[in-house]
Amino acid sequence: MTEEKKALPRRSLKTQFSVKIFAIGVAAILLSVGITLLLASLFVSAMAKRQTKRGYELLVGMLSHEREYYLDADFDFESLIENGDASDPQFQDALTHIKQAMQSVGKAFGMDYIYLYDIDETGHSIIYYVAATGDERDPNKKETVAKLQYGTVVSMDRWPKMLERMRQARTGKEDAKVSLYSNEFGTELAWNYPIRNRDGKVIMLLGTEYDASGLVWSITFILLLTTGFIVALTAALLFLIRRMMEERLLQPIIAISDAMDQFVHDYSTGEGAGKKGYLRGEVIRQDDEQDEMDDIVDSFLKMSGDIDSYIHDLDDLHRQQMEYAVQMELTKQVQDGIVPETVRYESDRFALIATAEPAKMFGGDFYDWFLLDETRVAFLIGDVSGKGITAAMFMVMVKSSLSQKLRLGVPPAEALNTLNDEICECNPEGLFATIFAGILDTANGGIVFANAGHERPVVFCEKPYFQEMDSGIAIGLFEDAGIIEEHMTLAPGQGVLLYTDGVTEAVSPDDELFGEDRLLAYAPGIFDIDAAAASLKDQVNAFYGGRERFDDLTFLAMFYKGA
Numbered sequence: 001m002t003e004e005k006k007a008l009p010r011r012s013l014k015t016q017f018s019v020k021i022f023a024i025g026v027a028a029i030l031l032s033v034g035i036t037l038l039l040a041s042l043f044v045s046a047m048a049k050r051q052t053k054r055g056y057e058l059l060v061g062m063l064s065h066e067r068e069y070y071l072d073a074d075f076d077f078e079s080l081i082e083n084g085d086a087s088d089p090q091f092q093d094a095l096t097h098i099k100q101a102m103q104s105v106g107k108a109f110g111m112d113y114i115y116l117y118d119i120d121e122t123g124h125s126i127i128y129y130v131a132a133t134g135d136e137r138d139p140n141k142k143e144t145v146a147k148l149q150y151g152t153v154v155s156m157d158r159w160p161k162m163l164e165r166m167r168q169a170r171t172g173k174e175d176a177k178v179s180l181y182s183n184e185f186g187t188e189l190a191w192n193y194p195i196r197n198r199d200g201k202v203i204m205l206l207g208t209e210y211d212a213s214g215l216v217w218s219i220t221f222i223l224l225l226t227t228g229f230i231v232a233l234t235a236a237l238l239f240l241i242r243r244m245m246e247e248r249l250l251q252p253i254i255a256i257s258d259a260m261d262q263f264v265h266d267y268s269t270g271e272g273a274g275k276k277g278y279l280r281g282e283v284i285r286q287d288d289e290q291d292e293m294d295d296i297v298d299s300f301l302k303m304s305g306d307i308d309s310y311i312h313d314l315d316d317l318h319r320q321q322m323e324y325a326v327q328m329e330l331t332k333q334v335q336d337g338i339v340p341e342t343v344r345y346e347s348d349r350f351a352l353i354a355t356a357e358p359a360k361m362f363g364g365d366f367y368d369w370f371l372l373d374e375t376r377v378a379f380l381i382g383d384v385s386g387k388g389i390t391a392a393m394f395m396v397m398v399k400s401s402l403s404q405k406l407r408l409g410v411p412p413a414e415a416l417n418t419l420n421d422e423i424c425e426c427n428p429e430g431l432f433a434t435i436f437a438g439i440l441d442t443a444n445g446g447i448v449f450a451n452a453g454h455e456r457p458v459v460f461c462e463k464p465y466f467q468e469m470d471s472g473i474a475i476g477l478f479e480d481a482g483i484i485e486e487h488m489t490l491a492p493g494q495g496v497l498l499y500t501d502g503v504t505e506a507v508s509p510d511d512e513l514f515g516e517d518r519l520l521a522y523a524p525g526i527f528d529i530d531a532a533a534a535s536l537k538d539q540v541n542a543f544y545g546g547r548e549r550f551d552d553l554t555f556l557a558m559f560y561k562g563a
Helices: 013-063 075-082 089-108 139-147 162-171 212-269 292-338 388-407 412-425 513-520 529-544
Strands: 113-119 125-133 154-157 178-182 186-196 202-209 340-347 350-357 365-371 376-385 435-439 444-454 459-462 485-491 495-499 553-560
Touching: 013 186, 013 202, 013 212, 013 513, 089 113, 089 125, 113 139, 113 162, 125 139, 125 444, 125 485, 162 178, 162 186, 162 202, 162 340, 186 212, 202 444, 292 388, 350 365, 350 376, 350 529, 365 388, 365 459, 365 553, 376 553, 388 412, 388 435, 412 435, 412 444
Parallel strands: none
Antiparallel strands: 113 125, 113 202, 125 154, 178 186, 186 202, 340 350, 350 553, 365 376, 376 435, 435 444, 444 485, 459 495, 495 553
16 A cells, blocks of 8 residues: 555554443443343342232231131131220230231231221221331331321322222232332332131231332342442453454454555556456545555455446346336236236125135236126136246236137137137147136026036035036147036025135145145035135135145135025
């Protein structure tokens, strides 16, 4: 490279890499600390809830005599609360026993407060029965508990969410949700549980509270401990990553940069003249500062003139491909217009639905239907050999010619025979098509039809069956096909299903064919076109089991309603 370029200020790639590694490390530490804080909060909260649940179960056992305690054996907690008299010494003695039991539970499980209460009739206040603290050494907590004597009423208008969770507990729900609230007694995490009598009826509630500041200290301790470990681990990992990246990435890049410098120097001094792949020209600077990666970019741009002709060639090729893609898309739209993906028609005499879903961009299957007069409906379905645009063009020719003949009043058999002779006269590609064509007379349900090598139709009725008919010969194979005219009759409510081999020859992941047995098994119980179409699509797609479809899915279902 020239002396002028070397004199430019440079940003060392190693320095940039070190700064980015440091930034990644800081971000990783901050993210880890955030995740740790979240997990620590969830852990401490879950542990506190677990303690409250255990204390609740223990206290319930004491009050119901399921656990041994110093309450009298004939002690009836429910009766005592409902018929209590605050001036009765025996009642006060019983409350003292209950309070002692609650103090023991609160102390055993580290609870700040534990109390028995209920929601008053207005639903906006709570009535305290017994309150205790797990920390009798704290005078403030003892004073707080002393204020909550039997019958004390406290409004809950300031804590609507907490009151709602109390109501949930009153319905018997034991999966308590935590409530965070603050009052003159401090900031607490509270849980509420139902207390039931011997008959299982909820008679009051148990509230438990933990000092939120104490939980914060626990979370802080866990956070500090894990943060120190994360910082040390992150620093060690980033140091190792930097060493590895320097050896495996930075040093090779610098070596490539030096080699590119020599490459440019050879052409700048003329020493590279005649060397294959060399290119003359001035080095293009990207900005006022240069690093090794900028040197590589400069050297690449220096050589870009040598591949300019290739770019032009690629542009021409891309343009041709785009034109081809546009032509294919237009062709596909034309085919979709000729054979729509789905059509549905319903009148008071008949109903018809048809679907054509190509497996590739262009399909070889086709169908058509149209009214010949007030009572007659022409319909057809076919499958062209081959794939791609050639088969699609052949399909359009066959469908258009056959439909035109039927519209002119030519019977199905005569129309197919005439079409066959026309195609055999000029068919250089040797393509052929299987076709079923018919005309339904809605005045009596009669169908006149002809078959050119196509699959047998399924007749929808109480006991579905395949319509027996002459197999015929595919259109385009031989002259004088000899396709014959046949007849069938549909009773009101009966229908017919025409389909291509994309249905019966669908292949499962186990290489098993869908077959005629499965097709016939789907038909019972189907009495309208929508059920016929939806059920057949679902069954064929499910049979493929995620395997790629290699053939078109085309069918036409028609039901005769009656004259």
